[in-house]
Amino acid sequence: MITRRALLQTGAAALLGHAAASTKPNFILIYADDLGYGDVGVYGSPNIRTPRIDQLAQEGTRLTSFYAQPICGPSRTALMTGCYPMRVAEHGNKKHLHPVLHTKEVTLAEVLKPAGYATAMIGKWDMAGHSNIAYKPDLLPMQQGYDMQFGTPSSNDSVTQTVLMRDGKVIENPAVQATLTQRYTDEALRFIERNRKQPFFVYLCPNMPHTALAASDKFRGKSKRGLFGDCVEELDFNVGRIVDTVKKLGLAKNTYILFTSDNGPWLVKKEEGGSAGPLRSGKVSTWEGGVRVPCIFWGPGRIPASRVCSELVATLDVMPTFAALAGAQPPKERVIDGMNVSDLLLGKTDKSPRTTYHYYLWTHLQAVRKGKWKLHVTRPGQPEWIMPLLRTRHIDETDARDIAQPLLYDLDADPGERYDLAAKHPDVVKELLAHAEQVREDLGDYNRLGRNVRFFDPMEARPTEPQRTV
Numbered sequence: 001m002i003t004r005r006a007l008l009q010t011g012a013a014a015l016l017g018h019a020a021a022s023t024k025p026n027f028i029l030i031y032a033d034d035l036g037y038g039d040v041g042v043y044g045s046p047n048i049r050t051p052r053i054d055q056l057a058q059e060g061t062r063l064t065s066f067y068a069q070p071i072c073g074p075s076r077t078a079l080m081t082g083c084y085p086m087r088v089a090e091h092g093n094k095k096h097l098h099p100v101l102h103t104k105e106v107t108l109a110e111v112l113k114p115a116g117y118a119t120a121m122i123g124k125w126d127m128a129g130h131s132n133i134a135y136k137p138d139l140l141p142m143q144q145g146y147d148m149q150f151g152t153p154s155s156n157d158s159v160t161q162t163v164l165m166r167d168g169k170v171i172e173n174p175a176v177q178a179t180l181t182q183r184y185t186d187e188a189l190r191f192i193e194r195n196r197k198q199p200f201f202v203y204l205c206p207n208m209p210h211t212a213l214a215a216s217d218k219f220r221g222k223s224k225r226g227l228f229g230d231c232v233e234e235l236d237f238n239v240g241r242i243v244d245t246v247k248k249l250g251l252a253k254n255t256y257i258l259f260t261s262d263n264g265p266w267l268v269k270k271e272e273g274g275s276a277g278p279l280r281s282g283k284v285s286t287w288e289g290g291v292r293v294p295c296i297f298w299g300p301g302r303i304p305a306s307r308v309c310s311e312l313v314a315t316l317d318v319m320p321t322f323a324a325l326a327g328a329q330p331p332k333e334r335v336i337d338g339m340n341v342s343d344l345l346l347g348k349t350d351k352s353p354r355t356t357y358h359y360y361l362w363t364h365l366q367a368v369r370k371g372k373w374k375l376h377v378t379r380p381g382q383p384e385w386i387m388p389l390l391r392t393r394h395i396d397e398t399d400a401r402d403i404a405q406p407l408l409y410d411l412d413a414d415p416g417e418r419y420d421l422a423a424k425h426p427d428v429v430k431e432l433l434a435h436a437e438q439v440r441e442d443l444g445d446y447n448r449l450g451r452n453v454r455f456f457d458p459m460e461a462r463p464t465e466p467q468r469t470v
Contacts, residue, residue, distance in 0.1 A: 024116065024199035025299075025325055026255040028188070028242060029318070031079065031203070032235060033072065033124060033155075033210035036265025038277025039232055040294045045275065047224040048232050052240030053296065056259060060298035061307040061345060065411070067314040068263050070290045070361050071283060071389075072155060072210075073098025073126045075262040075315060080107040080127065080144075082319035082330060082338030086360055086443040086466075089454040091136065095363050095466040097388055098130035098154075101139060104456040106331045108319045109145030109201060115328035118195040122184050123151040123205030130154050132163050140168050146203075150187045156180075156207040159214075177214035181206050181231070185238040189245050196249050199326070204242075205262075206235055211272050226271050243298075252300050256325065258318065261293040267395075280417045285395045286359035286366040286376075288415055297345050304347040310412075311352035312369070317341045335452050358439050362386050363466040364446045368436045369411070373425075375432035376407040385446040388470050406433065 038044050042054040042062060069075035074085040077099040081088050086095070089102040101107075109119040121141035128139035135153040142149055149167050156162045156177055164172035164180070188204050208214070208231040215230035219237070223229030239259060246255050265274030267282040276282050276289030283290055295313070297303050316338040323330045324340045339353045359367035359374075364386055367376045381402045406429050408422040422429050444450035447465050455462065 023254065024327065026192075026199055026251060027112070027201045027322055027326075028192075028246070028255065028257045029079075029201070029203050030239060030242070030257065030259045031076070031123075031205045032259075032261045033205065033207055034263065034266045034274060034283060035209055035232065035235075035261035035294065036274035036276045036282065037279050037289065037292055037294055038275035039209070039265060042296075043294050044277050045225075048229045049223065050232065050236040052236050052243065053259060056239065056243065056257065056298050057296045057306075059300060059305050060257075060296055060303050061305075061309055063295040063297070063313055064308060064310045065312050066260060066293060066295035067291050067312075067357055068261065068293050069315070070263055070286055070359075071098070072124075072262050073130055074360075074362075076124075076126050076205075077101055079262075079315040079318055080109075081105050082108075082316055082336045084316070084337050084358060084360060084443055086363060086450065087335065087337065087453055089456040091139065091457070093455050093457045093459050093463075093467060094469045096130070097362055097468075097470050099127060100129055100136065101127040101144065102456050103139065103143055105454075106334075107145045108322060109141075109203070111145075111319060111323050111328050111330055112199075112201050112326055113145055113147075115326050116199055117326070118191075118198055118200040119146045119148075119203075120188070120191045120201070121146040121149045121151065121203045121205075122187050122191070123180075123203075124155065124207050124210075125149070125151060125205070126154045128153055132158070132161050137168060140165075142168050148191065151184065151205065152180075152207060155210055156212055156214075157210075159212050162207075162212075177207065177212060178216050178220075180214070181208055181234050181238055182216060185241050188242060192242075192245060192249070192251075196251060201322075206238075208232070208235055209266075209274060211266060213272055228272055228274060232274075255299070256303070256322075257298040258295070259298070260295040260315070264290040264293065278416050281395050281399045284361070284389055285399060286361050287395070287399055288374075288411070288417055290395075291359060292415075299345075303345055307347070309344070311344060311350070312354045312357060313341050313344070313352055314338070314354065314357060317354060321345070334454065356435070358443065360443075362389065362446075363444065363468055365436060365439060365443070368432055368439060370432055370435055372410055372412040373428050373432060374409045374411050374417070375422075375429060375436070376403055376409075377433070377436055378406060379403050383446070385468070408432070
């Protein structure tokens with residue numbers, strides 16, 4: 001027999017459970033494409049106006065040592081899985097230049113959904129094949145933990161071959177690129193409005209300012225930085241629309257916004273590319289300009305305002321951090337490289353748990369960082385094992401030379417990597433070379449396979465080195 005007291009206890013437990021669910025924070029992750037460290041006003045841009053992103057930084061915390069991967073597909077893979085791209089399993093057991101993420105890998109959306117989150121992927125995906133024509137439909141966002149999708153399967157390189165999809169089906173071919181920044185934001189705002197009474201996660205990936213550049217009539221020709229600046233200023237305006245809507249709906253005290261970029265700037269054409277500011281080189285390189293990107297965390301009343309944080313943090317850390325804030329669980333049965341940096345973001349500590357970072361270009365370990373020290377390991381200027389990337393002009397000729405001896409930089413004093421200190425600190429060089437070897441044993445290198453690299457598809461024998469394919 002069920003007593004009245006038992007019924008009351010059951011009802012109270014249900015109410016408490018509902019209250020707990022309703023207080024889970026919302027997450028909006030805005031992932032710009034090819035936006036450089038020096039392309040935002042608060043990071044030092046002299047000629048691109050970004051008042052709303054700057055305001056986001058004034059109301060939140062700006063990170064100055066935040067790392068992504070050197071190119072788009074790997075960067076999005078690291079963000080979604082919390083793992084170095086070398087570690088994750090891919091379709092066909094290959095190591096694609098842009099990872100083709102295996103469905104048995106666990107994405108950030110798949111971590112949050114069991115905790116009661118509505119999930120939306122809006123914008124560029126780029127983990128089902130680096131193509132808007134030859135992508136794999138079974139690896140699109142709807143099969144990777146998202147309730148809805150609106151965007152492009154891959155990059156917007158070609159005006160005539162960029163398709164727009166909704167929930168895995170093409171609805172516009174070719175997509176009208178000048179409309180996408182606004183339409184993506186419109187879609188995000190509708191999703192937020194629909195799901196404002198439950199916890200939600202919006203993964204918003206504008207195609208801009210990746211080329212081919214396109215801005216709407218309202219912004220085209222309005223910046224001092226040409227079409228590139230127009231695209232960034234339109235992006236900034238739409239970041240403001242999102243913040244305004246969150247505040248208008250009364251969600252600001254329970255919503256986190258993360259604004260960042262997938263890699264350093266496109267440098268091929270000066271008028272169409274961005275700026276790494278004081279950093280060296282750009283996209284498709286493991287110099288700081290290729291991987292250190294702008295990053296702002298916003299959460300009024302929780303994340304300290306007007307704070308500038310130089311601690312080491314990476315896209316790898318987003319999954320475990322969001323999971324911790326949401327009361328969710330990242331996968332425990334596999335190696336995850338990301339670390340929970342929530343205490344750092346919330347101001348409970350001034351130290352990041354991350355003290356190291358590994359700089360890979362595709363399957364090639366090119367540098368390691370430990371604390372303030374960064375070591376570039378020896379390598380030829382144009383190694384054959386990154387051949388598809390050698391056609392790029394993102395890297396200055398002086399940066400594409402052979403490295404005959406390890407190069408050591410103090411990133412605290414010299415973020416532009418101008419002054420090699422290897423000869424002055426042989427003990428640090430020795431320590432970091434030993435660390436690089438530990439990284440190779442774990443993750444591998446262009447000529448060897450690490451012991452903790454994952455494979456999910458059947459194979460006759462585990463390969464001894466990465467099976468690279470474009």
